[in-house]
Amino acid sequence: xxxxxxxxxxxxxxxxxxxxxxxxxxxxxxxxxxxxxxxxxxxxxxxxxxxxxxxxxxxxxxxxxxxxxxxxxxxxxxxxxxxxxxxxxxxxxxxxxxxxxxxxxxxxxxxxxxxxxxxxxxxxxxxxxxxxxxxxxxxxxxxxxxxxxxxxxxxxxxxxxxxxxxxxxxxxxxxxxxxxxxxxxxxxxxxxxxxxxxxxxxxxxxxxxxxxxxxxxxxxxxxxxxxxxxxxxxxxxxxxxxxxxxxxxxxxxxxxxxxxxxxxxxxxxxxxxxxxxxxxxxxxxxxxxxxxxxxxxxxxxxxxxxxxxxxxxxxxxxxxxxxxxxx
Ligand code: NAP
Ligand code: F7E
Numbered sequence: 001x002x003x004x005x006x007x008x009x010x011x012x013x014x015x016x017x018x019x020x021x022x023x024x025x026x027x028x029x030x031x032x033x034x035x036x037x038x039x040x041x042x043x044x045x046x047x048x049x050x051x052x053x054x055x056x057x058x059x060x061x062x063x064x065x066x067x068x069x070x071x072x073x074x075x076x077x078x079x080x081x082x083x084x085x086x087x088x089x090x091x092x093x094x095x096x097x098x099x100x101x102x103x104x105x106x107x108x109x110x111x112x113x114x115x116x117x118x119x120x121x122x123x124x125x126x127x128x129x130x131x132x133x134x135x136x137x138x139x140x141x142x143x144x145x146x147x148x149x150x151x152x153x154x155x156x157x158x159x160x161x162x163x164x165x166x167x168x169x170x171x172x173x174x175x176x177x178x179x180x181x182x183x184x185x186x187x188x189x190x191x192x193x194x195x196x197x198x199x200x201x202x203x204x205x206x207x208x209x210x211x212x213x214x215x216x217x218x219x220x221x222x223x224x225x226x227x228x229x230x231x232x233x234x235x236x237x238x239x240x241x242x243x244x245x246x247x248x249x250x251x252x253x254x255x256x257x258x259x260x261x262x263x264x265x266x267x268x269x270x271x272x273x274x275x276x277x278x279x280x281x282x283x284x285x286x287x288x289x290x291x292x293x294x295x296x297x298x299x300x301x302x303x304x305x306x307x308x309x310x311x312x313x314x315x316x317x318x319x320x321x322x323x324x325x326x327x
Contacts, residue, residue: 005070007031007057007105008078009050010039012185013125017076017228018047024232029070031055031063031079057101063108067120074235076123077105080155083189084129087151088282094150095157102158106165106173121235122173124162127155128220128246128288130177138291141177141242148283159242166240174234176227179246179290182310183224184317191253192221192314195260200318202272203264204326209272213279215257218250218287223305223313233299246290247303259311264319 004021008014009030021028028049032040033056040052053069055062057079067075080098081087087094102124113119131139132148147153159175166173186193191212198210222245230245261269295301305313 001025001027002074003027003029003070003072004074004076005029005031005053005066005072006076006078007055008080008125009052010037010043011078011082012183012187012224013078013181013228013231015043015047015185016183016224017078017231018050020228020232022047022049027051029053029066029072031057031066033057033079057104058096060104060108063104064112067108067112072120074121074123075105075109076125076231077102078125080125081151083187084149084151085279085281086189087149087154091150095154098151098154099157103161106161106171110165110169110171117169117171120172121240122162122165122171123231123235124158124173124175126159126162126175126177126242127152128177128179128244128290129285130156130159131288132285134288137287138246138248138289139244140291141244141294148285149281152285163242172235172240174237174240175242176231176234177242177244177290178227178230179220179222179244179288181222181224181227182314184314185224186314192256192311193318195253195256196311196314196318197322199260199264199315200322202266203319204322206322209274211274211276211279212253213275213277213281214284215253215273215275216286217284218252218289220246220248220250220289221256221307221310222247222303223310226303226305230295230299230301233301237298241298243295243299244290244292245295245301246292247307248290248292249307250287250289251307255307256311259308260315263312263315
């Protein structure tokens with residue numbers, strides 16, 4: 001039975017990846033941080049077969065302990081402070097977790113393996129935010145990186161450190177440059193879920209309006225369930241490498257609003273959306289769109305859920321959740 005250790009197991013991708021690996025017969029261990037983390041209970045309820053281990057990416061010894069207990073064949077480093085807007089307010093913390101945390105994870109694997117680094121394959125959750133002020137359209141593995149936020153800068157550090165461990169020690173360390181991916185499990189601070197949750201509440205008469213920032217930004221949005229499949233496929237390759245994972249299509253926040261509101265029968269949402277400068281970013285990433293050709297060719301990976309279906313899936317899920325909260 002193959003064994004996997006996942007950091008960031010309580011996040012959106014950690015849950016989908018756990019489901020995927022458990023379905024393939026893996027023994028799955030997940031690093032859960034903090035004292036009495038409330039997400040541990042949700043994880044235990046939804047995925048009782050996952051074995052939870054206590055640890056934190058900023059604490060090297062906790063990573064070594066987790067590796068020693070899990071003795072994994074594959075390590076997926078998904079843990080991060082992942083909310084871009086928050087990263088300006090907490091740049092040091094973001095750097096400690098999202099940048100240095102990657103070094104800690106790589107170093108822990110190297111120390112754990114000793115002379116035989118071939119025991120463990122490593123996946124790093126890199127991000128399209130690294131492209132920031134884009135130097136090429138669409139973005140591919142070779143596009144120059146120009147991050148625009150402390151989060152993006154931290155991800156660039158983790159990305160290059162992963163490549164460095166591959167080149168320095170021959171570690172099977174791959175980096176997935178994933179574009180935005182969403183699902184009903186997406187945190188409500190991210191714009192897709194913020195919109196689908198609000199649209200559900202507006203449709204049920206629980207709220208009147210939604211307050212947003214920049215409606216012109218464009219993102220390449222895919223379904224998280226598809227994207228964790230690409231992560232796994234990367235670690236099944238003979239050689240470690242870097243891959244862009246994206247749909248190849250970009251849509252604006254306005255289009256997101258169009259699809260989400262239309263799904264509950266609202267064609268004109270102009271009186272339901274308010275813009276607030278508080279949600280604008282100090283440096284915006286205007287448009288991201290990826291070229292997933294390499295992932296398609298080498299991993300045989302293609303996305304299965306398109307933009308409009310993804311948004312409708314999220315609205316439906318939020319409608320169901322909000323109905324359960326009604327008195
Ligand atoms: P997410 O839902 O925000 O989950 C982040 C996870 O990291 C959570 O489990 C969180 O734990 C954990 N974490 C935070 N600080 C930690 C620490 N100090 N030590 C250990 N774990 C810590 O993110 P996601 O959407 O699943 O994304 C997974 C990874 O892919 C992240 O690295 C993200 O930056 C990256 N990524 C995401 C996207 C996307 O569109 N979703 C795209 C590209 C890259 P708690 O639950 O306890 O907070
Ligand atoms: O913002 C605009 C905002 O926070 C998308 C993370 O998973 O994907 C994610 O980062 C866009 C931006 O995601 C609001 O200005 C407008 O242009 O949903 P988001 P993100 O910043 O693209 C990348 C690939 C990651 O790696 C990250 O971890 O939407 N926007 N109004 C808003 N965004 C938010 N959150 N809230 C608003 O009210």
